[in-house]
Amino acid sequence: MSHKFVHLLALVLFLMVTIIECGNMKRQVTGYSESDEQFDRLSFTSIDKNEDGNITLEEFKNYHHFNEIHEIEALQRGFKKADRDQNENMTFEEWQAWDGY
Numbered sequence: 001m002s003h004k005f006v007h008l009l010a011l012v013l014f015l016m017v018t019i020i021e022c023g024n025m026k027r028q029v030t031g032y033s034e035s036d037e038q039f040d041r042l043s044f045t046s047i048d049k050n051e052d053g054n055i056t057l058e059e060f061k062n063y064h065h066f067n068e069i070h071e072i073e074a075l076q077r078g079f080k081k082a083d084r085d086q087n088e089n090m091t092f093e094e095w096q097a098w099d100g101y
Contacts, residue, residue, distance in 0.1 A: 037096070044095045054089035 047055050047063045057079050066072050082098035083090050090098075 040096050041092070044092050054091055055095065056089055060090070 049059050060079050082094050084094050
C-alpha cells in the first residue's frame with residue numbers, strides 16, 4: 001500500500017469515529033434517541049400545525065405544497081387510506097400504522 005493511501009485510510013477512520021462519538025455525545029447530553037417512534041412523532045407534530053393531536057386533510061395538503069391536480073388527488077387517496085376510521089382526522093396511531101401512498 002502506498003503511503004498516501006494509508007494516510008487517507010487513517011483519516012477516513014478518524015472521521016468515522018469522530019462522527020460516531022459526536023452522535024453518542026448528543027444522545028448523552030440531550031437524551032435524544034433516534035428511534036422510529038420519536039422520528040414518527042417529530043414528523044407528525046411538524047404537520048399538526050394546530051397541535052390538537054390530529055392531522056386534518058388541510059394540514060396534510062399544506063405540509064406537502066402540491067399544486068398539480070394529480071398530486072393532490074394522490075395525496076387525498078393517501079390520507080383517506082391512513083385515516084382508518086374515516087373521521088377526516090389522522091391520529092398519531094394511524095400515522096404510525098400508515099404504509100404510505
